[in-house]
Amino acid sequence: MDIKSINKNSRFFSTIKKDFPIFLNQPELVYLDSTATALKPKTVVDKLREYYEEYSANVFRGVYKISEKATEEYEDTRKIIGEFINAKKSEEIIFTRGSTESLNLVAYSMGRKIINQGDEIVTSIMEHHSNFVPWQVLAGENGGTFKVVDITDGGHLDIGLENIKYKNSKFKNLEQIITKKTKILTLTYISNVLGTINPIKEIIRLAKSINPKLIVVIDAAQAVPHLKIDVKNLGCDFLVFSSHKMLGPTGVGVLWGKYELLDEMFPFNFGGEMIQEVYIDKTIFKKPPHKFEAGTPHIAGVIALKEAVKYLEKIGIEKIRDYEIFLSGSLARWLEDEFKTKIKILGPDYGGYPEDRAGIISFTFGKYHPHDIAQILDGEQIAVRAGHHCAMPLHNRLGINASVRASFYIYNTIEDVSKLVKGLKKVEIILR
Amino acid sequence: MNIYSELILDHYQNPRNFGSIKNPSKKSVIYNPSCGDRIELDIVLKQNKIKDVKFRGQGCAISQASASILTDYVLNKAKEELKKLDKDFMIKLLGIELGPNRITCALLPLEALHKLI
Numbered sequence: 001m002d003i004k005s006i007n008k009n010s011r012f013f014s015t016i017k018k019d020f021p022i023f024l025n026q027p028e029l030v031y032l033d034s035t036a037t038a039l040k041p042k043t044v045v046d047k048l049r050e051y052y053e054e055y056s057a058n059v060f061r062g063v064y065k066i067s068e069k070a071t072e073e074y075e076d077t078r079k080i081i082g083e084f085i086n087a088k089k090s091e092e093i094i095f096t097r098g099s100t101e102s103l104n105l106v107a108y109s110m111g112r113k114i115i116n117q118g119d120e121i122v123t124s125i126m127e128h129h130s131n132f133v134p135w136q137v138l139a140g141e142n143g144g145t146f147k148v149v150d151i152t153d154g155g156h157l158d159i160g161l162e163n164i165k166y167k168n169s170k171f172k173n174l175e176q177i178i179t180k181k182t183k184i185l186t187l188t189y190i191s192n193v194l195g196t197i198n199p200i201k202e203i204i205r206l207a208k209s210i211n212p213k214l215i216v217v218i219d220a221a222q223a224v225p226h227l228k229i230d231v232k233n234l235g236c237d238f239l240v241f242s243s244h245k246m247l248g249p250t251g252v253g254v255l256w257g258k259y260e261l262l263d264e265m266f267p268f269n270f271g272g273e274m275i276q277e278v279y280i281d282k283t284i285f286k287k288p289p290h291k292f293e294a295g296t297p298h299i300a301g302v303i304a305l306k307e308a309v310k311y312l313e314k315i316g317i318e319k320i321r322d323y324e325i326f327l328s329g330s331l332a333r334w335l336e337d338e339f340k341t342k343i344k345i346l347g348p349d350y351g352g353y354p355e356d357r358a359g360i361i362s363f364t365f366g367k368y369h370p371h372d373i374a375q376i377l378d379g380e381q382i383a384v385r386a387g388h389h390c391a392m393p394l395h396n397r398l399g400i401n402a403s404v405r406a407s408f409y410i411y412n413t414i415e416d417v418s419k420l421v422k423g424l425k426k427v428e429i430i431l432r
Numbered sequence: 433m434n435i436y437s438e439l440i441l442d443h444y445q446n447p448r449n450f451g452s453i454k455n456p457s458k459k460s461v462i463y464n465p466s467c468g469d470r471i472e473l474d475i476v477l478k479q480n481k482i483k484d485v486k487f488r489g490q491g492c493a494i495s496q497a498s499a500s501i502l503t504d505y506v507l508n509k510a511k512e513e514l515k516k517l518d519k520d521f522m523i524k525l526l527g528i529e530l531g532p533n534r535i536t537c538a539l540l541p542l543e544a545l546h547k548l549i
Contacts, residue, residue, distance in 0.1 A: 401468020
């Protein structure tokens, strides 16, 4: 982007804080932990209140008016989410408690059925624990092989990506990883630590050309709030994300899956609203999505999620993405200017291809422990994450115990970047 | 309240009793996997009293300062007396207020000590 449009964009985004009520209560807050959870705009909070105050009945049960209203609002979100990610039909959208539950659902309801002795599950070292542990346990229980793709020193998946991405050659190494025995490939779209944006579409295309029967699961928890997602275009079989990272309420997640696959899958939970008929000797389940939504769901959360989608669409995902590149790129350059080699940014080099990076900057700072850094920054009203960010295998691979992570979203400004740099200077002064 | 008090920073930057003992009566290692803090503790016991103590480790300022301050305290103290030390004692000894996340760091050295006595 040129300077003129960057300035125009910055002016627009500097007015956004007013839409987020938390800043009325925490005016000094510099919130740099949107990768953990995003703040909520007033429209989302209002919608939660609307449900509880105006039609807080259960869904799919009552014939009375407010239950019908609640059901309509609930199903409307399903439709809006389906359109948002370009699903074939809204019945492919299943509401869960979060990305974690969505992944566990796929591992349980599909994985257990198809993984047998000697079958392979392929994932990567950059996964969040929620897209690592369910598959590791599944492979262990069913006698499958758990294969973990490494990363390069440059922070990309080690499948020859640097070659294909920049020189348009082939992913040589992927052919050594995906075999006819590989039943499931499960990958994150964006690393929640490295910020790497994986070229998912190309990976899926090549993986499926090696093994057409391969099931591909994409963890898009970090991607949906920041990138335009089109599930038809990506070519995956399942894709999961969380409401709370995209400005929506906590406690709601989405599982998108191809309808034919969902239809064949075994239910995850049994109980109310997922059955067609129950007899003493047998039960007939409903069709998807209801087959996977046993019990009373987080009705208010699902209903309010659509307000988050509307809010994001009003701004435009591409505009958000440009602004995040601007903020995170500014921070990367600023850190290098101020701290030289004392601060080491994890993941792909910022000098190279900033478009391959999300607005996530994890780093280590000299000998200072991330907890101390985060604590001192907290004293300056700056919220960053410190620890292994639910990615222990990745931190082990990088040879570190923990890192500090600053992540950006629409309500952040260049002043926030400046305050973080100042805060880090204070860390140096205090800890010496 | 600032948890990086003069006392904490002094012990973090100039840790007391840092190192190892050649022939310790007992030694322990304790590790907090969530943040990678690690404390190793060596002690020499004579007539049920701690006659020498050394620690080494890595981690945040709180865990390292806490180890330095605690090792200073336990020298020449009887085993029975040290067994009684608890969370409240450590908070008082360190003189800072810690939230639920950081208290684990502060208590790590005490945990290492309790493994030995």
